Amino acid sequence: MTGNLYNNAIKFTSEERRIEICANPMEKHVELIVKDNGVGIPKEILPRIFELDGSGSKPGTNNEKGTGLGLILCKDFIEKNGGEISVKSAENEGSTFKILLPKFY
Numbered sequence: 001m002t003g004n005l006y007n008n009a010i011k012f013t014s015e016e017r018r019i020e021i022c023a024n025p026m027e028k029h030v031e032l033i034v035k036d037n038g039v040g041i042p043k044e045i046l047p048r049i050f051e052l053d054g055s056g057s058k059p060g061t062n063n064e065k066g067t068g069l070g071l072i073l074c075k076d077f078i079e080k081n082g083g084e085i086s087v088k089s090a091e092n093e094g095s096t097f098k099i100l101l102p103k104f105y
Contacts, residue, residue, distance in 0.1 A: 001077050004070040005034040005097050013038030013094070029083075029100050037094035046089055050075040 009019045013036040024031040041049060049071050078085050082102045089095035 001074050002032060002034070002099070004074045005099075008070065009034055009036040009038065009095075012036065012040075017094075025103075029102055032099040032101070033096065035094065035096040040091040040093050041087070041089040041095055042091055046087070049087065050085070 006019075006021065013019055017037050019038075020033070020035040022031075022033040022035075024033070052069075052072055075085050078099055078101065083100055085097065085099050087095060087097050
């Protein structure tokens with residue numbers, strides 16, 4: 001799950017850019033954040049990135065290929081474990097993915 005987000009951050013961020021990964025424990029949840037200042041996600045695609053609608057994937061900054069299924073599977077896994085995922089992104093500014101997962105004691 002997080003591996004897909006890390007891979008996407010690397011794939012869409014050039015070498016001179018930055019990627020941040022944070023884990024924040026909360027009372028009943030753990031918040032995971034993967035933030036980059038890469039190419040960002042176009043606003044017309046952003047509402048559909050977690051859907052299987054044919055928008056597919058685009059090549060990374062070094063022409064890496066993808067299937068367009070990674071974020072869909074990531075969201076499905078998170079939700080099946082009682083969590084949620086959200087994204088904020090702007091083209092040429094980067095993306096921030098936040099995952100909220102319940103703590104299991």
